[in-house]
Amino acid sequence: MIGKLDLYRLFSVVSRNKSFSKAAQELFMTQSAVSQAISKLEKELEVQLFYRTSKGVVLTNEGKLLNDHVSSALGMINVAEDILLEVKTLKTGTLRIGVGDTISRYFFTTLFGEVPHNLSWN
Secondary structure, three states: OHHHHHHHHHHHHHHHHOOHHHHHHHHOOOHHHHHHHHHHHHHHHOOOOEEEEOOEEEEOHHHHHHHHHHHHHHHHHHHHHHHHHHHHOOOOOOOOOOOOHHHHHHHHHHHHOOOOOOOOOO
């Protein structure tokens, strides 16, 4: 599946650009490599995904169907990566500090002031 994920990402870029050449430029690949990758995906799925024209490529009906789902899936992956970045950079998540009663009552109240109404010392 990992190998196919790369093919699906490439497929998405070709779909967006409507051109193997433009997709190749965006991906820093050769046009030939992009064309070969799309051919490989089409062979694996046993469907034609693009009509090749002199002005670029156009999605087939099967290509449109796949593009809808691939776009959705890649969007979900991007959201998940954004959430992981927020957790990693401590912009979101939960901080749990385990301390005894004495430290929590005296040290933390001195350090942080009164306990906000939505927090409690456990």
